[in-house]
Each structure stands twice: as structure tokens, then as C-alpha cells.
Amino acid sequence: MEEKEILEPALYLLPSALSEADVDEVIPARNRLITSKLRYFVVENLRTARRWIKRCDRSFSFEGVEMVELNKQTPESEISQMLEPLRQGHPMGVMSEAGCPAVADPGAALVNIAQKEGLKVVPLVGPSSIIMSLMASGMNGQNFAFLGYLPIDEKERRNELRRLERESEEKDRTQIFIETPYRNNKMVEILAETLQPDTLVCVAADITDGERESIVTLPASQWRKRKYDYSKRPVIYLIYRGMGEVAKKRGRRR
Amino acid sequence: MEEKEILEPALYLLPSALSEADVDEVIPARNRLITSKLRYFVVENLRTARRWIKRCDRSFSFEGVEMVELNKQTPESEISQMLEPLRQGHPMGVMSEAGCPAVADPGAALVNIAQKEGLKVVPLVGPSSIIMSLMASGMNGQNFAFLGYLPIDEKERRNELRRLERESEEKDRTQIFIETPYRNNKMVEILAETLQPDTLVCVAADITDGERESIVTLPASQWRKRKYDYSKRPVIYLIYRGMGEVAKKRGRRR
Numbered sequence: 430m431e432e433k434e435i436l437e438p439a440l441y442l443l444p445s446a447l448s449e450a451d452v453d454e455v456i457p458a459r460n461r462l463i464t465s466k467l468r469y470f471v472v473e474n475l476r477t478a479r480r481w482i483k484r485c486d487r488s489f490s491f492e493g494v495e496m497v498e499l500n501k502q503t504p505e506s507e508i509s510q511m512l513e514p515l516r517q518g519h520p521m522g523v524m525s526e527a528g529c530p531a532v533a534d535p536g537a538a539l540v541n542i543a544q545k546e547g548l549k550v551v552p553l554v555g556p557s558s559i560i561m562s563l564m565a566s567g568m569n570g571q572n573f574a575f576l577g578y579l580p581i582d583e584k585e586r587r588n589e590l591r592r593l594e595r596e597s598e599e600k601d602r603t604q605i606f607i608e609t610p611y612r613n614n615k616m617v618e619i620l621a622e623t624l625q626p627d628t629l630v631c632v633a634a635d636i637t638d639g640e641r642e643s644i645v646t647l648p649a650s651q652w653r654k655r656k657y658d659y660s661k662r663p664v665i666y667l668i669y670r671g672m673g674e675v676a677k678k679r680g681r682r683r
Numbered sequence: 684m685e686e687k688e689i690l691e692p693a694l695y696l697l698p699s700a701l702s703e704a705d706v707d708e709v710i711p712a713r714n715r716l717i718t719s720k721l722r723y724f725v726v727e728n729l730r731t732a733r734r735w736i737k738r739c740d741r742s743f744s745f746e747g748v749e750m751v752e753l754n755k756q757t758p759e760s761e762i763s764q765m766l767e768p769l770r771q772g773h774p775m776g777v778m779s780e781a782g783c784p785a786v787a788d789p790g791a792a793l794v795n796i797a798q799k800e801g802l803k804v805v806p807l808v809g810p811s812s813i814i815m816s817l818m819a820s821g822m823n824g825q826n827f828a829f830l831g832y833l834p835i836d837e838k839e840r841r842n843e844l845r846r847l848e849r850e851s852e853e854k855d856r857t858q859i860f861i862e863t864p865y866r867n868n869k870m871v872e873i874l875a876e877t878l879q880p881d882t883l884v885c886v887a888a889d890i891t892d893g894e895r896e897s898i899v900t901l902p903a904s905q906w907r908k909r910k911y912d913y914s915k916r917p918v919i920y921l922i923y924r925g926m927g928e929v930a931k932k933r934g935r936r937r
Contacts (some may be wrong), residue, residue, distance in 0.1 A: 442818045451713070455808050459706035463732035481867030517723040529814055532824030544885075544900035551814040552898070554709050554891070560783055560814050561806040564696045574856075597916030602828075624697030631798075637808070644806070 436466045436520040440543045442510075442536070443522045444529045444555020447663065448638035452484050455556045455637055463553065468495045469514040470523040473534050478524045493499045499535050508535075509542050516548070529557045533577070561607060562573050562633035565644040566603070568669035573603035587623045594624055594670050601671035608666065612626045613659035616666065617652060624668065628652035631667040634659055690720045690774040691805075694766075694797045696790070698777045698783045699735045699811020701917070702892035706738050709810045709891055715739045717807065723768040723775040724750045727788050732778045742818035753789050762789075763796050770802070778932055783811050787831070812919050813859060819898040820857070822923035827857035841877045848878055848924050855925035862920065867913035870920065871906060878922065880904035885921040 440465055446455045465486040472478035475498050477561050481490050497511055515521045525534040529552075563570050576593070580586050593604040608616045613634075621629050628649050635641040641662075647655065686757050695717055700709045707878050718887050726732035729736040729752050736743050751765055769775045776846050779788040783806075830847070849856040862870045867888075882903050889895040895916075901909065 453712035455711055455713075457711055458704070459709075477827075504862055509906065529818050531818045532814065537821055537824055540819065542902070544821045550819040550821070550898055551896070552818040552890075554808065556808045556811045557814045558813060560811045561808070564783050564785045564806040565794065567785070567791055567798045567803040567804070570791055570829075571831040572737070572829065573834070577825040630820075635835065636806075642805070644804055646795070 430557075436463060437549070438518045439521050439526070439549035439551045440515055440540065441520060441522045442530045442540070442550065442552040443524045444553060444557075445477075445524055445527055445587060446484075446557050447527050447558055447636055448641075450639065454671065455555050456485075460553045460555065464522060465489055466618065467522040468494050468496070469519050470524065471499050471521065471522045471536070471539055472496060473500050473509050473526045473530075473536065476633065477526055477641075478611045481524065488592060492669045499539060501535060503535060505538075508538050512543055512546070512548065513541060515543070516546070529555055529609065532559075556637050557637045558633070558663070560667040561636050562631065562644060562667060563636040565605060565633065566629075566631035566646050566667045566669070567669050568603040568629060568631065568646070568667055569601055570603065572601055573605060574673075576606045578608065579606050583619070586619065589622065590623045592626055594668060596645055597668060597670040598672065603667055603669045603671070605665060605667050608664065610659075610661045613662065613664050614657070616664075617657060617659060620666065620668065621649050621652035624649040625670070628668060631669075632657070632659060633665045633667065636663070636665070685748045685870060686781040688700060689718050690717060691803070692772045692774050693803035693805045695776045696723065696771055696784045696794070696804065696806040696850055697772060697778050699778055700806060701781050701810050701812055701890055702895075703935065704858075704893065710807050711741075713807065716774060719743055720750050721774055721776040723773050724778065725765050725775065725790070725793055726750060726778045727752050727780045727784075728752065731780055733778035735778065737864070753892060754879045755789060757789060757925060759792075764790050765793060766797055766800070766802065769797070769919075770800075783809050784842075786811070786813075807828040810891050811915070812887070812890045815890050815918040816885065816898060816921060817859065820885065820900050820921045820923070821881075822856065822885060822900070822921055823855055823881060823925050826855055826861060826925075830858065830860045832862065833860050837873070840873065844874065844877045844922075848882055848922060850857065851882075851922060851924040857921055857923045857925070859919060859921050860862065862918065864915045864917060867916065867918050868911070870918075871911060871913060874920065874922065875903050875906035878903040879924070882922060885923075886911070886913060887919045888916045890917070890919070 530536040604622040631646040784790040885900040887898040
């Protein structure tokens with residue numbers, strides 16, 4: 430895309446950084462160019478979105494820019510009208526608090542309405558902690574599920590983990606989930622205690638955050654002995670007990 | 684990362700283009716810089732990898748560069764030795780045929796061994812057709828599964844689709860899968876016929892391929908009437924029958 434090219438009217442889904450990483454570490458140059466041409470934005474958080482846009486384009490002027498917030502507090506009835514500029518032929522950008530928009534944020538509802546009306550939706554490349562942790566885990570990427578948060582109640586959580594472990598074995602599936610950052614150490618403890626000793630557990634912390642980033646896959650039995658501190662760090666968890674190619678190549682045969 | 688900075692020894696997972704898109708449309712500048720410093724590569728296909736590296740860095744010299752192929756034909760026993768340069772302290776790059784390595788290609792086995800030996804693995808940002816189609820589908824990204832290919836036998840395929848549809852409703856889950864490109868039109872036909880009329884079906888074709896890219900979400904009933912030709916195009920399929928926030932906001936209540 431050239432500097433002067435006019436942007437086609439569409440809903441552009443603009444990923445942002447997961448960390449304080451440089452813009453050029455986490456998004457392609459094209460994203461910056463598109464962002465700098467947009468005048469209408471729907472964002473999860475005004476302050477962080479403005480900051481990110483300035484990081485993408487230092488000379489960006491917010492004069493005449495329309496930016497509306499769409500988050501958990503937004504009433505359902507207000508979402509559709511946010512697409513008005515696009516309906517009138519103006520390209521629009523969507524940004525979440527961090528990472529890829531419209532995956533785990535209310536932006537999905539906006540995209541859903543755009544799709545319903547036949548408006549064009551264009552996703553841009555950016556950091557996805559789900560995919561990046563899966564790549565680096567060494568687990569099966571040909572069959573995986575992202576489950577969001579597990580049940581909070583400890584007994585229910587353990588039961589769910591055992592169910593996910595069985596399903597991983599049966600379907601050769603990698604199971605991916607998240608936890609509130611201050612509960613990370615407790616989560617690793619529960620994983621190590623609850624899962625079978627040779628089930629693989631990957632803890633992927635601070636993805637794209639340079640030297641802080643740490644993605645480690647070990648059998649549950651080894652997590653029991655290991656020292657760690659994941660408290661307050663953004664972490665993705667992956668477990669795998671498949672019997673497919675990957676397990677075979679790791680030398681785990683039963 | 685600065686031009687002159689020395690690269691830390693690690694297994695760098697280097698995404699490549701899904702399409703003929705410009706390098707700057709699909710990967711961050713940092714990836715190019717890292718790629719240009721690497722001298723050891725494990726790649727799914729030598730020819731396409733060399734071509735991609737040249738696109739990342741025109742002045743890249745292959746003199747003294749060690750590049751080995753890891754694909755479906757590679758005997759299991761040969762994989763571990765590919766990590767020898769990293770064991771000796773040299774950074775290495777991993778590339779698949781297209782997209783993010785070590786997700787749906789044999790690179791996962793290499794990463795698995797690296798993890799087993801405690802070697803550092805660093806995933807870089809790049810185009811993932813799974814995540815990009817999910818973003819643009821408007822479906823639930825807080826719970827989703829990627830299933831690879833569905834059964835080939837038509838009866839089994841229809842049964843599996845009905846099972847996935849039920850599970851989507853019960854778990855508020857987006858179900859994602861793929862098909863061999865020359866069977867795409869047949870797949871859309873089967874989806875339209877087999878699923879309930881108001882189940883959402885997203886067909887995401889030619890992701891990152893500029894004007895060819897097309898990501899359309901419609902109820903199964905509308906796919907029955909629609910004209911399309913997805914033959915020989917790379918396509919990702921998503922179905923969703925959840926009753927969560929997204930469904931509510933789309934106005935589909937039962």
C-alpha cells in the first residue's frame with residue numbers, strides 16, 4: 430500500500446501491543462499506514478488507544494477524529510450506531526485494550542453487526558498471545574481449543590482440568606486457557622497437582638515483552654519441583670496429553 | 684532491536700506470508716532484522732523459504748548458511764540433530780510453508796524437543812489465518828476450537844457438523860476448520876444444507892491477499908441462496924450457534 434493511496438471503506442481490525450514492545454516489533458508497517466489514514470475509531474479504552482495511535486504515527490493529529498468507546502459497560506442498544514460512518518462510506522478502525530481486537534473483547538459484537546449488514550471487515554496482522562504461545566509450546570496446533578477462564582471454585586476447576594486432560598488425550602487436542610494475573614502461581618500449583626505426571630503443561634508469560642518473555646513446556650511432574658513466580662504477569666496456559674505425532678516425537682509412548 | 688545487536692541464542696519461529704502480499708503487510712520490521720542475522724534455519728520447504736528470506740532482506744547472502752528441510756517425509760530420528768547449532772549457542776530460525784510455523788506443520792516436533800531440553804523458543808508475530816478469520820467473523824473469540832480437517836466421508840462429515848453445531852450452542856463456542864481447496868464449493872454446500880437455518884457460517888477466503896480477501900458471515904439459510912465460487916482458494920470455515928453476548932447483540936434470540 431502506497432502512502433497516498435485512498436483507504437477502501439471497511440472496518441479495519443487493528444491489533445495493538447501486548448506489552449511495551451516497540452511498534453515495529455509487533456505490527457507490520459502497513460498497519461501504521463492504515464492507522465494514520467483513519468478518522469473514525471471504535472476502541473475499548475480511549476486513553477490507551479490514543480497512546481497506541483501516537484506510537485504508530487507520531488505526527489497523528491486527533492483534530493476532527495471521532496473516537497468512541499466500546500467496552501463491557503456499553504449498552505447493547507448503542508453499538509449499531511457506532512457503524513454510521515462506515516455506512517456512509519468512511520473507513521473505520523477497531524482497537525482493543527491489547528492484542529487482536531474482536532477476539533476476547535466487545536469489539537466482536539460490532540463486527541457481528543457489520544457482517545450482518547454486509548459491510549466489509551478487514552483483519553490486520555498483529556500479536557495474538559494464543560497463537561504465539563501455541564507456536565512456542567511444541568504442542569499440537571492441528572487441533573486446539575481456547576477456553577477463556579476456567580471455573581473459579583477449586584473443586585470445579587480440578588474437575589474441569591481432568592476433563593480437559595481426558596479430552597486432550599482422546600482428541601489429540603491442545604487445551605488453552607487464561608487466569609487472572611494475581612492467581613497465576615496458584616494456577617500452576619493446581620495444574621502440577623491435578624494433572625497426570627506426564628501430561629505436558631506450558632506456561633507462556635509476558636509474550637512479546639522482550640527479555641521478560643518466558644515460554645516453558647514441562648510435564649506436570651516437573652512443575653511440582655520447579656521454582657517459579659508468575660504473579661501479576663500476563664500468562665497463557667496450555668496443556669497437552671495427545672498421543673499424536675508430537676507426543677511420539679517427544680518419546681512419550683504408552 | 685538495533686541493527687548491530689547480537690541475536691540471543693534461541694529457536695526463532697518466523698512466520699511467512701500466506702499470500703503474495705508485501706512483506707511489510709504481513710510481518711513486523713523486527714522479524715526482517717532477526718531473519719537477516721540468522722545463519723541456521725529449519726524450514727518446511729527449501730525453495731519457498733529461500734524466496735521468503737530474499738523478500739525479507741534483498742541483500743541476504745546464503746553463503747555459509749545452513750538450511751535443512753523438515754516436512755512430513757522427514758524421519759522422526761533425524762529431527763533432534765537439527766537442533767545441534769542451537770545447542771552450540773547459535774540462534775536458529777524455523778519457517779513453515781506459509782503462515783505461523785509449528786502450528787499445523789512438522790515444526791511443532793522440533794519445538795517440542797527444544798522445550799524438552801530447556802532451549803529458549805521465541806515466537807514472532809505474523810499472519811495466522813485462524814486468528815484473523817476469527818477476528819473478522821464476529822463470532823465468539825472467548826471460546827473457540829480449531830479442528831483441522833473434518834472427516835472425508837460425507838455421512839460422517841454431516842454427523843460431525845451436527846455435533847459441532849450442538850457443542851457450539853452448549854458451550855457458546857466458535858468451531859473452526861479447513862478443507863482441501865478444490866473441495867471448497869462442496870463444503871459450503873454441505874454446511875448450508877446440514878446446519879440449522881440460523882446457525883452462523885463464516886467463509887474466510889484468501890486472507891491477507893488484498894482485494895481477493897473475502898470474509899463473509901451469514902446464517903446457513905442465506906448460504907443456500909447465495910452465489911459463490913471458492914474453488915482452489917485457501918479458505919477457513921467458522922460456525923457459531925452460541926447463545927452468548929454476540930448472539931444476543933445480533934438479535935438472534937430463541
